[in-house]
Amino acid sequence: MIKQGFPQTHCTLANGMHGSVAHATHLTRAHVSIAIAAGYLDEPPNLPGLAHLLEHVVTTAPLAASPNSSLLTWFAQHQGSLNAQTDDHVTDIHFTAPLELLEQAGLMAAAQLATPNIPQQVIHNEVAAIDAEWQARQSSSTMRELAAFAALADPQHIGAGCRHGNAQTLAQDLARLHNALAVFHQRHYHAGRVSIALISPWGIGPMIDLIQRMAALFKPPIDGDGTRMIAPRWGRLHSVDGPAITSDVASGMTLLWPLPPTLSGSQFLALTQLASAVNQGLLIEQLPPSLNDYCATAAPSGATDTFHLQLSGHLDAAQREALAVALSERLNSLLAALPSQDESLWQPPTNTEQLAPAWFTHARHQALARRFSGTSSTPPFSSSSVRFLVPDVSTQSKGCVTEARQIDATSIQRWCGHYGVSDDFPSLADTAWAACFIPKAMMTLAPLAEKRLARQGIVVQQRQLAQGSWVMTLGADAVAAMGTLLESASLTAKTPAHGLLAQQLLQRLMPFPDTPALWVSHSNGAEAFGQALRLLVSQPIAASGDKCPSLGTISETANASTAIMRTLRLPGTPAQRWLLALAEQYHSAAFFQQARYEHQLGYVAAVRRGDGAPCSLGYVVQTADNAEGVAATLTNITDRLWQTFDEHLPSMPVPPETPLAALITQWQSLLAGTTQPLHRLPWDQLALSEQLCAVGDQGRWQTHWLDSTGRYWVSDCSYKP
Numbered sequence: 001m002i003k004q005g006f007p008q009t010h011c012t013l014a015n016g017m018h019g020s021v022a023h024a025t026h027l028t029r030a031h032v033s034i035a036i037a038a039g040y041l042d043e044p045p046n047l048p049g050l051a052h053l054l055e056h057v058v059t060t061a062p063l064a065a066s067p068n069s070s071l072l073t074w075f076a077q078h079q080g081s082l083n084a085q086t087d088d089h090v091t092d093i094h095f096t097a098p099l100e101l102l103e104q105a106g107l108m109a110a111a112q113l114a115t116p117n118i119p120q121q122v123i124h125n126e127v128a129a130i131d132a133e134w135q136a137r138q139s140s141s142t143m144r145e146l147a148a149f150a151a152l153a154d155p156q157h158i159g160a161g162c163r164h165g166n167a168q169t170l171a172q173d174l175a176r177l178h179n180a181l182a183v184f185h186q187r188h189y190h191a192g193r194v195s196i197a198l199i200s201p202w203g204i205g206p207m208i209d210l211i212q213r214m215a216a217l218f219k220p221p222i223d224g225d226g227t228r229m230i231a232p233r234w235g236r237l238h239s240v241d242g243p244a245i246t247s248d249v250a251s252g253m254t255l256l257w258p259l260p261p262t263l264s265g266s267q268f269l270a271l272t273q274l275a276s277a278v279n280q281g282l283l284i285e286q287l288p289p290s291l292n293d294y295c296a297t298a299a300p301s302g303a304t305d306t307f308h309l310q311l312s313g314h315l316d317a318a319q320r321e322a323l324a325v326a327l328s329e330r331l332n333s334l335l336a337a338l339p340s341q342d343e344s345l346w347q348p349p350t351n352t353e354q355l356a357p358a359w360f361t362h363a364r365h366q367a368l369a370r371r372f373s374g375t376s377s378t379p380p381f382s383s384s385s386v387r388f389l390v391p392d393v394s395t396q397s398k399g400c401v402t403e404a405r406q407i408d409a410t411s412i413q414r415w416c417g418h419y420g421v422s423d424d425f426p427s428l429a430d431t432a433w434a435a436c437f438i439p440k441a442m443m444t445l446a447p448l449a450e451k452r453l454a455r456q457g458i459v460v461q462q463r464q465l466a467q468g469s470w471v472m473t474l475g476a477d478a479v480a481a482m483g484t485l486l487e488s489a490s491l492t493a494k495t496p497a498h499g500l501l502a503q504q505l506l507q508r509l510m511p512f513p514d515t516p517a518l519w520v521s522h523s524n525g526a527e528a529f530g531q532a533l534r535l536l537v538s539q540p541i542a543a544s545g546d547k548c549p550s551l552g553t554i555s556e557t558a559n560a561s562t563a564i565m566r567t568l569r570l571p572g573t574p575a576q577r578w579l580l581a582l583a584e585q586y587h588s589a590a591f592f593q594q595a596r597y598e599h600q601l602g603y604v605a606a607v608r609r610g611d612g613a614p615c616s617l618g619y620v621v622q623t624a625d626n627a628e629g630v631a632a633t634l635t636n637i638t639d640r641l642w643q644t645f646d647e648h649l650p651s652m653p654v655p656p657e658t659p660l661a662a663l664i665t666q667w668q669s670l671l672a673g674t675t676q677p678l679h680r681l682p683w684d685q686l687a688l689s690e691q692l693c694a695v696g697d698q699g700r701w702q703t704h705w706l707d708s709t710g711r712y713w714v715s716d717c718s719y720k721p
Contacts, residue, residue: 595637
């Protein structure tokens with residue numbers, strides 16, 4: 001198993017602000033987080049959504065240095081990216097920037113957060129955007145979980161209500177709303193609440209110099225700012241209905257341990273370390289046979305003052321109480337036995353694929369730790385304080401599925417060897433791995449199989465997609481471990497449904513084969529692995545779930561939402577793949593601006609790419625009404641974007657940042673019909689220019705639809721329900 005570690009330094013910045021920097025020599029871009037120790041539970045009680053609105057406004061308002069751009073559009077125009085998250089106790093704005101623009105990007109972002117320009121028109125636009133976001137998320141499991149957290153809160157606590165915000169809760173006079181935003185900003189966006197975290201290949205000294213300059217732009221801490229401590233929110237209720245599980249888990253529940261207000265910052269950070277360790281199989285012995293899997297999270301979104309354990313399987317009330325006692329004892333014991341954290345080294349979790357999200361989570365945890373300033377050494381896990389989220393199995397969605405079928409097991413695509421991944425990470429030259437893909441079926445592993453392999457030092461990664469499912473093992477004896485996994489696995493025809501409709505639709509951009517496939521690092525054990533795969537796919541796959549409604553009934557569904565994606569599909573030559581990568585990069589900002597603001601097509605407005613042979617580029621929106629009109633506008637926007645395309649714009653390939661990402665990128669390339677991922681392909685400007693002229697002849701435009709009822713269809717022209 002490959003464990004990454006990066007030298008890290010914590011420091012006190014200008015005005016007493018906290019800073020963290022980490023040195024990662026292999027990065028080609030920098031990742032920066034500016035976190036504010038304030039969230040939606042710090043809002044005025046009568047203004048739900050104010051913190052969320054401020055996050056939107058500071059990222060979309062005109063920049064002082066570039067009035068025609070916002071933070072969002074500037075980063076999209078300069079080969080970077082920016083996003084933000086408002087949580088219950090922390091808000092963070094995080095971005096990725098090319099190294100040559102890091103100084104400019106960092107100072108510009110800090111200046112905007114420290115002294116934002118807040119025009120009333122931007123406030124008006126972002127209230128509409130938050131309302132569209134609210135509408136798009138109404139039926140999501142995330143919103144149902146937040147509702148469960150609110151039900152567990154003390155009725156007198158601000159957390160007992162929904163704080164997302166929408167057009168109704170933010171329906172204030174714009175001048176009054178502007179004043180409320182200004183007061184909230186002054187109270188919380190100062191050096192006493194803000195922290196900056198940066199990881200890049202720069203030296204520690206230059207990175208500290210940069211974040212010192214960024215910190216100097218913020219106002220000093222407010223005297224007597226005693227509101228930073230987290231007020232206990234959890235009420236007397238110990239069990240509520242949780243969000244129904246809609247993926248491969250038949251039933252499950254969640255345990256929440258409220259963190260005591262006397263917790264220290266160092267104890268809180270130890271809990272984040274504990275969650276990572278626990279997920280390596282340390283709770284297997286405590287779980288009864290009826291439980292299939294678990295996942296521990298310290299400070300989950302929406303309940304960052306808790307330790308969260310999600311279980312799959314079924315327990316009655318008495319079993320839940322007994323398990324809470326056993327797990328509390330075990331977690332306290334594991335926490336006490338944890339080695340002291342080495343603050344000079346940042347180690348992302350073992351299964352980290354993308355480094356940026358892991359770094360941003362680390363930065364949020366650092367900001368949260370500042371809100372826990374107690375000194376008590378009392379063990380934080382108490383069975384008497386556990387809260388339960390227990391889903392009603394009868395209300396769980398079974399999803400839309402195809403009929404029972406049989407996969408052709410006579411033809412299995414096979415690849416053996418490294419295919420250049422050791423060029424990305426030399427450590428992979430001495431690492432074993434195995435991966436397999438099964439089309440149009442969902443693979444379910446045996447109970448706790450992933451956790452048992454984790455205890456042996458083997459990482460397991462799994463994806464459930466609309467096109468099928470794949471699983472990968474990484475570590476010593478990975479090939480043999482894969483064979484064992486498949487021998488005890490099962491297949492269903494159930495279609496997964498993760499995230500917003502638009503996110504589900506974007507999954508369909510990647511091409512996948514119609515036959516099973518496998519990839520191994522070496523031939524030793526590959527034959528037994530192939531035989532196990534053949535036996536698994538030769539089993540009949542029974543239908544499960546609910547029948548999807550007919551196309552004609554979709555428009556009659558109350559409050560239905562529809563994701564619409566217009567795609568350009570090309571055969572997938574190297575020049576075509578580069579062309580779509582370039583288009584994704586330079587269309588993102590313009591598409592976001594036109595779709596979200598100029599035409600108000602909905603909250604979601606994104607450009608994403610599916611690399612391979614064929615390759616595709618998708619422009620997706622999600623709307624709650626007038627799908628036909630939205631589709632027509634989407635077509636007009638994308639047509640105009642391609643009419644003004646400049647293929648001479650510079651492009652920078654971004655190599656994978658972790659060994660696991662290198663393997664997954666190569667695996668997806670093989671499945672997509674290519675042998676090399678894009679970042680290893682040479683740049684050919686002449687071929688790119690020629691390809692742009694041929695897009696009209698070789699490209700195929702289509703419109704993809706996914707309704708909230710689960711119905712998916714494709715059209716080559718207008719919307720015809």
